[in-house]
Amino acid sequence: MAGTIAFTVNGEACAVAGDPDDALLGTLRDTLGLKSTRLGCGLGQCGACTVLLDDRAVTACDTPLSAVEGKQVTTLEGLGSRDAPHPLQTAFIDEQALQCGWCTSGMLMRAAELLRREPHPDEAAVRQALERNLCRCGVHNRIVRAVLKASA
Numbered sequence: 199m200a201g202t203i204a205f206t207v208n209g210e211a212c213a214v215a216g217d218p219d220d221a222l223l224g225t226l227r228d229t230l231g232l233k234s235t236r237l238g239c240g241l242g243q244c245g246a247c248t249v250l251l252d253d254r255a256v257t258a259c260d261t262p263l264s265a266v267e268g269k270q271v272t273t274l275e276g277l278g279s280r281d282a283p284h285p286l287q288t289a290f291i292d293e294q295a296l297q298c299g300w301c302t303s304g305m306l307m308r309a310a311e312l313l314r315r316e317p318h319p320d321e322a323a324v325r326q327a328l329e330r331n332l333c334r335c336g337v338h339n340r341i342v343r344a345v346l347k348a349s350a
């Protein structure tokens with residue numbers, strides 16, 4: 199049944215009308231205009247839609263609005279800015295860790311979760327953290343290098 203769901207997005211309180219079973223992804227993109235979070239598979243399998251929910255990486259396409267009530271959501275828009283990019287964003291540019299870019303916001307959010315939990319991961323830890331995020335262009339090695347660079 200539709201209602202109002204209140205939560206915080208990128209540090210700002212919001213309340214949206216919607217069905218508790220609606221996917222967070224559509225609310226972020228279509229209601230709140232936060233377009234960095236991408237739709238890939240829509241099945242929770244590719245990681246393109248990864249955001250942070252209270253500092254835990256989740257896939258927004260299969261996270262219902264009911265799961266975010268009262269919680270903090272962080273999207274790529276809340277990670278860094280054009281004037282003050284997050285170290286991960288700088289490293290992704292330096293290492294050219296993207297091709298088409300569709301997976302990039304999800305990769306960055308998954309990597310951000312890793313670095314919050316483990317500031318200096320080794321390569322195996324980076325690969326393990328990113329194993330649920332797919333890059334169809336095949337730049338995984340550059341992405342891993344970028345995450346390691348950001349954590350150095």
Ligand code: FES
Nearest residue numbers: 238239240243259
């Ligand atoms: Fe959500 Fe693929 S679009 S995991």
